[in-house]
């Protein structure tokens with residue numbers, strides 16, 4: 039595991055190598071896991087040392103001196119305000135105990151695998167869903183993680199990562215299933231068979247991205263790229279950024295809206311509006327941007343679940359409902375006063391820094 043930190047005040051936040059500082063690299067084969075509690079002792083020991091070091095920066099601070107006169111010109115103090123990372127990293131770092139039927143560290147939502155847990159199922163996306171009342175009720179761990187010793191620590195500092203939650207999660211499921219639906223039905227793309235329609239769709243998406251100067255990693259749409267087979271659910275198997283092709287699909291749905299379920303058009307359109315707004319917005323969302331996120335977010339989750347339910351009723355495997363949808367739901371409905379842009383907690387730049 040790579041443990042990196044970055045300063046909110048860094049003037050180089052868009053430069054991945056200049057703004058990400060590596061604190062530790064721990065190879066997974068060196069982990070010591072407690073067999074009874076499942077706690078990653080190696081990682082917790084590292085986090086404890088990091089917390090103590092950061093606390094010195096918070097409590098004692100550092101004097102910044104003028105290079106020529108030697109005089110102290112500033113006293114620098116630092117406080118940890120947020121944690122980000124994919125689910126696996128967060129689970130080990132914070133000793134999350136909720137897994138299997140429970141899906142979330144922020145609330146008591148479940149997959150609804152048993153009659154007892156069905157009432158708290160995350161697939162209930164109504165505003166009065168029972169899991170909503172459980173947000174922040176109890177701590178998600180039994181064994182206090184090392185980072186809780188940090189000055190001012192709050193469990194709300196732990197943020198879901200947009201890249202893994204949406205771009206490599208629900209967004210992929212939506213784009214993949216929508217594309218499969220449009221490719222297996224005549225009339226959306228040119229061609230008398232699926233192979234021909236896949237070729238037409240590839241040409242279309244490439245042209246769309248070229249005209250708008252959008253980078254596209256995907257060379258070719260194919261059955262394997264869409265995970266299109268009878269046993270699995272479709273998903274766009276490409277880079278996270280390619281989930282952005284939802285922009286192109288919105289254009290396709292506009293041309294063919296009469297042939298598509300209204301919920302699907304709504305899910306695609308709202309997803310594009312939300313993602314575009316977050317990508318363009320600053321560190322804090324304006325009141326209007328926040329309202330758009332919440333309002334279109336509610337529309338998105340309802341439409342997506344409806345389109346998934348209607349597929350299920352037709353015994354069609356599509357529009358996968360996975361726990362990432364629930365974390366995306368939290369991101370969309372989050373309305374705390376700072377109105378922080380969830381894009382800030384996306385790990386795009388961290389992943390980029392690690393590659394360098």
Ligand SMILES: [Zn+2]
Nearest residue numbers: 142144145147
């Ligand atoms: Zn939750």
